[in-house]
Amino acid sequence: MVGCCSRMNYYLAVDIIRYDEKLLIEAFKGLGIDVIIIKVDSELLPLIDSRTLSDSLVVMRPISAYNAIYSAVAFESMGALTVNSSRTLYLCNDKILTYGCLIREGLRIPKTCIALSNTSLQSVSGRLKFPLIDKPPIGSWGRLVSYVRDSVDLKMISEHREFMGPIIKTHVIQEVVGLGKDIRCIVVGDDVLGCMMRRASADEWRSNVALGGTVENYPVDSEVEELVIRASRSVGAEFVGVDLLVGDGYYVNEVNGVPEFKGFIKATGIKVHEYLVKYLVSSSRR
Ligand SMILES: Nc1ncnc2c1ncn2[C@@H]1O[C@H](COP(=O)(O)OP(=O)(O)OP(=O)(O)O)[C@@H](O)[C@H]1O
C-alpha cells in the first residue's frame, strides 16, 4: 500500500452493515479511530479527478460486487486509497479474470475450459472428462454451480442458462477436484492469517457455508502459505480469501476480494477484523 500522510481518515464503504462490518467498526474504535460509514447505494458518488479524499483510506465492504467495484473507482478518482482496489475487486469478481491472473503467476487451477456459447459447450467432452463442474464466471454462495455427470446433464444446464442474462450464458467448465470440501485462507498484506476447511453438508457436494457447509481450522504449512500469498499478489490484493481445492496437491479455485470472516473466526479463533484494521492503520501511516 502506498501510504501518504500522518493524519488519515478511515472510511467503511458498505451497502448493508453485517456482523463482519460491526466487528471492523469495533476494531477501529479499539485503536481510538471513529471510522466513517459510507452507504454506497444511498449517495451520489462523483467521478472526478480531485483530492477531496486524499489522506483517506476506504475499506471496501459492499456485498454487491458491482457496488464495490464502481464505488471503489469513484473513491480512487477522488484520491482515496481503497482496500481492495477497484482493479483487484474487478479481477476477483470474475472467475475467468482471476484464473488468468493465477495462470500467469504459474499457479495450478482445476483443468478448465470456457464456453462462450452452447455450441462450443457441446464439444467439451473432447477436452475434459465427465463428471465435470459447470459454473458462471460471476456468482457467489454456490449459486448455479452444477455437477455435470454426462452429456444429458450438460444439455439440460445449457438449456436452463439460455433463458438467463448474458454473462450467465458464459460457462466455466472444469474437472472435479476433491468433491465436498475446500480450504478458505485469509490473507492480510503479506501474511496468511490462517485457513479453515469447509465440508459440505450430508445432502450437498458444494462446501459453501451459505449451503450448510461446516468449518474447522486447517493448519497452514509453508506450501499453503507460499501458494496463497502468490494467489493474493497475482490480483494485487491486500485483503482476500483464497479458496483451495485438494486433489493430488492444492489447486486454487477462487480469490474473494470482499471476504466474509464471521465463520472463519468461529473455526480458527483468529480475529481477522483486528489484524486487518491494525494492518491498514500501520501501513497507511507509514
Ligand atoms: N472444480 C471443482 N471441483 C470440486 N468441487 C468444486 C469445484 N468447483 C466448485 N466446487 C464446489 O462448489 C463450491 C462453489 O463453487 P465456487 O467456489 O467455484 O463458486 P461460489 O462459491 O459460488 O463463488 P464464491 O465463493 O465467490 O461465493 C465450492 O466451494 C466447492 O465446494
Ligand SMILES: [Mg+2]
Ligand atoms: Mg466459493
